Amino acid sequence: MFNVFPLMTVPVIVYVIIAFTLGGADQTSMVAALNGPVFHIPMASGQWALPLGDLIVILGMLCLFIEQIKAAGSGTATIINHGLSMMVFVVAMALFLLVGKFGTSAFFLLTLMTLMDTVGGFVVTVVAARRDLAVGGEG
Template sequence: MARFFPFMLLAVIAYGVTVAALGVPLSRELLNIGLPSGTAFVLTVSELLLAISTVVLFFEIMNATSAKSSSILNHGLSMVVFIACGLIFLFIPGFGTGTFVIITLMALVDVIAGYSISILTARRDMTFGNNE
């Protein structure tokens, strides 16, 4: 079941729960650490959500390297997540932010990478003629 689950949905859910449901502002500081350079490292909710989304995207791309038939279902569901993100961005208050646009772009990268990797894998696995 995990092979065809679109993990980018987790990033969208994390955003929805944090920002839309709980009302946590994207600019809220979560961490403020002084660095030896004298600069303060500040981590906001927005940056944490984007970091989580980036890690999720990594696992999605790793999942796309599978040549199993379940990957086709995963690609289709990933496309549904991307389309849903676009519609949510346009029509649901609280999702019209730069952070959510970047998460939506990550969902698009997931779709493009999934199909591209599948095509390249299929092309590599194809053999033409008799190689004897």
Template sequence: MFNAVPLMTIPFILYNMSMLGLMGGGGLPSLENDVIVLSMISGAMWSMSLGDLFIVVALAVLFFEILKATRSDGSLTNHMLSMLVFIAFLVEFLLVQDAATQVFFILMTIALIDVIGGFAVSIRTAGRDVSIGL
């Protein structure tokens, strides 16, 4: 049952929590706020903003979603739920003012790649499972 739940709900929920001001600090965090700042050996300062962190989390989740698509158990349910997550991203992007950002658009695109990639991997895997005996 848990395998059918799309992992792309994690970045979706995290973004909405930050948009609603539920991610600590009390106020509405900006996607440009730095969450990690490191001094590099070269002397340069490297920083990662909250929006960048959401994208990194979504890319890591996409990797695990593609791995899940290679298994045959419960994949149809996962594909349907992944499509619903993408639709939720799309509806929120179009209707919610705070979701009309580049970060949210990239997250929505990653969700679309999850849907298309999941179907492609499943179809490719199913094609290998079919054998016609002569």
């Protein structure tokens, strides 16, 4: 079940929840909500404020890393995962292009990560399958 579920849906769903709870009716209020700091981290050079949008992008990067590790397989679950990842990308792209609240830099980066998940997943799976065929053909 874990191998089939595309993890990039998690940051996209988190963004959707934030857009409809914290974000106002337009893009400007959504940008203000995303730029608001979630917490401050004390550093030697001063306080580092971590904005909500950056936190969502960090979550997306972690999910993308796990997705790329999962893509090394060549089984049926991996192929289904790639198809579902492509659907997540199409939905994210449609939201980015058509809905004002989603036209932010943070959501653009999430959409780009879903594209990288889809394309990278297919490439890694093809390379892994080619390696499996090469090893199986020698024996």
